[in-house]
Amino acid sequence: MQCELDIFFLEAVLNGLLLAGLLALLALGLNLVFGVIDVVWICYAELVMVGMYGINYAYKTGAPFVVAALFGILLVAFAGLLLHQLVIRPVLESAPINQLLVTGGVLFVLQAAATLAFGIDFKTLGIRLGSLNIYDMSFAYSRIITFAVASAAMLVLWLFLSRSYIGIAIRAIAQDRQIMPLMGVDHRTIYLVTSAIGGGLAGLAAVLMVLQYDIYPQIGQQFGPLIFMICVLGGLGSMIGGFIAAFLISEFIAIGGSCFATEWGYAIAFLFFMIVIFIRPQGLFGGKA
Amino acid sequence: MLELANVDAGYGGFQALFGISMSVKPGEAVAVIGANGAGKTTLLRIISGLLPMSSGAMTMNGVPLREIPPHKVIATGIAHVPEGRRLFPRLSVENNLKIGAYIPSARAKFSERLAFIYELFPRLKERRSQLAGTLSGGEQQMCAIGRALMSGPKLLLFDEPSMGLAPVIVAQVFELVRRIRSEGYTVLIVEQNVRQVLKFADRGYLLEAGRIKTSGTAAEMLASDDIREAYMGL
Numbered sequence: 357m358q359c360e361l362d363i364f365f366l367e368a369v370l371n372g373l374l375l376a377g378l379l380a381l382l383a384l385g386l387n388l389v390f391g392v393i394d395v396v397w398i399c400y401a402e403l404v405m406v407g408m409y410g411i412n413y414a415y416k417t418g419a420p421f422v423v424a425a426l427f428g429i430l431l432v433a434f435a436g437l438l439l440h441q442l443v444i445r446p447v448l449e450s451a452p453i454n455q456l457l458v459t460g461g462v463l464f465v466l467q468a469a470a471t472l473a474f475g476i477d478f479k480t481l482g483i484r485l486g487s488l489n490i491y492d493m494s495f496a497y498s499r500i501i502t503f504a505v506a507s508a509a510m511l512v513l514w515l516f517l518s519r520s521y522i523g524i525a526i527r528a529i530a531q532d533r534q535i536m537p538l539m540g541v542d543h544r545t546i547y548l549v550t551s552a553i554g555g556g557l558a559g560l561a562a563v564l565m566v567l568q569y570d571i572y573p574q575i576g577q578q579f580g581p582l583i584f585m586i587c588v589l590g591g592l593g594s595m596i597g598g599f600i601a602a603f604l605i606s607e608f609i610a611i612g613g614s615c616f617a618t619e620w621g622y623a624i625a626f627l628f629f630m631i632v633i634f635i636r637p638q639g640l641f642g643g644k645a
Numbered sequence: 646m647l648e649l650a651n652v653d654a655g656y657g658g659f660q661a662l663f664g665i666s667m668s669v670k671p672g673e674a675v676a677v678i679g680a681n682g683a684g685k686t687t688l689l690r691i692i693s694g695l696l697p698m699s700s701g702a703m704t705m706n707g708v709p710l711r712e713i714p715p716h717k718v719i720a721t722g723i724a725h726v727p728e729g730r731r732l733f734p735r736l737s738v739e740n741n742l743k744i745g746a747y748i749p750s751a752r753a754k755f756s757e758r759l760a761f762i763y764e765l766f767p768r769l770k771e772r773r774s775q776l777a778g779t780l781s782g783g784e785q786q787m788c789a790i791g792r793a794l795m796s797g798p799k800l801l802l803f804d805e806p807s808m809g810l811a812p813v814i815v816a817q818v819f820e821l822v823r824r825i826r827s828e829g830y831t832v833l834i835v836e837q838n839v840r841q842v843l844k845f846a847d848r849g850y851l852l853e854a855g856r857i858k859t860s861g862t863a864a865e866m867l868a869s870d871d872i873r874e875a876y877m878g879l
Binding site for chain 1: 693715746
């Protein structure tokens with residue numbers, strides 16, 4: 357154990373911050389969909405996995421990375437649309453447990469399909485960006501880029517949600533569904549747009565993750581539980597809550613991991629989560645329980 | 646302008662309205678009065694498309710409302726100020742107004758109408774960036790009316806605008822509705838506050854247990870002994 361306020365501690369804090377950008381982006385997509393449609397996409401991390409394979413495929417066929425990235429974002433946005441239209445829409449009026457089960461079913465279908473199509477080996481794009489070294493600290497450029505792009509994407513989404521008609525309708529529908537027809541808003545359109553944005557955010561996360569992580573069919577299991585924990589900690593449906601929870605959890609992981617061992621970082625984060633949920637079951641910023 | 650012929654409606658197996666026939670002419674202020682549960686709110690929900698009718702016909706300026714989906718009703722010129730105001734509490738006042746201008750024909754006139762509403766209700770302009778949920782009851786009613794006006798309606802439906810407000814605010818709200826009226830809008834208003842509403846309406850319908858019991862000019866209704874006894878406690 358070496359938990360002193362030295363430069364390695366600072367490095368851990370900053371690396372936690374860099375991780376938080378990615379986790380906040382992931383939580384944002386899930387929260388957006390839940391806030392608007394009131395359905396949890398259990399298979400959210402698997403959509404990211406689909407995006408990663410899509411980007412890998414495009415890149416390996418010779419497309420430049422930016423083109424492959426764009427392809428990945430569009431692919432997952434389209435997957436979000438399909439998920440809503442084919443899987444969620446038929447169960448919109450059903451009990452919440454059924455909605456969880458169908459999206460949970462999609463999780464296994466996607467994992468199995470990826471295993472069949474691509475095998476269980478780890479794949480990588482083979483892009484090495486190196487790291488930024490300041491004093492004795494080292495930060496992977498891929499993480500810095502991830503943080504910058506995730507922050508920019510969240511800013512753009514925020515502007516969209518606070519300025520555009522569709523964006524305001526998306527926020528309004530999360531607050532009062534029944535009266536939307538009085539505003540001339542067709543909720544089906546809003547649901548589709550939201551699903552596409554939710555998918556697009558998962559696609560963007562995939563773009564950032566292929567720079568840092570290997571691709572394999574179960575990668576969703578590495579991130580899925582973490583994303584849900586962040587969303588629930590912040591208050592499901594609360595985008596601000598998810599944002600703050602992402603930073604808290606990342607710092608627990610990074611600092612805990614640096615002081616003790618990586619596994620400890622996750623254990624401490626989950627312990628913190630459990631304590632908060634005992635005290636505030638609705639999450640830090642949750643309105644509805 | 647608005648015509649209803651033999652409209653029936655209900656929720657599931659429960660029938661709430663029976664053979665309603667009524668009309669609203671351009672420039673009129675029409676009041677629908679009746680006790681709790683008489684079907685007043687259901688009537689407005691039918692007109693604005695929130696609830697489908699089970700039989701009958703309804704037209705707005707000749708457009709058959711039964712054949713268009715609920716979210717297209719507003720484009721025929723009907724705006725509904727719902728019971729309990731139903732603002733979006735975590736959106737700013739200005740964004741509440743903006744969502745009122747969601748339909749394509751209204752978007753083009755957003756700035757012009759926003760300026761008109763801020764002129765009509767300067768209080769809303771002062772509070773434009775405040776969350777709607779933090780407004781007082783009277784201000785919320787202004788915002789709800791403003792939101793309805795943003796779509797550029799010809800006919801405004803008011804559902805119990807005085808409900809849940811302190812007596813001094815109730816008087817202000819009726820003043821607001823009167824001002825809307827004087828701006829040339831046609832008004833269909835549902836109220837339990839019979840005396841107040843008949844003071845400014847041109848005509849009235851009395852709804853009892855889902856049926857129109859009587860109708861007439863506001864003066865006739867105010868003078869009717871039945872109405873005075875049953876609804877005004879005189």
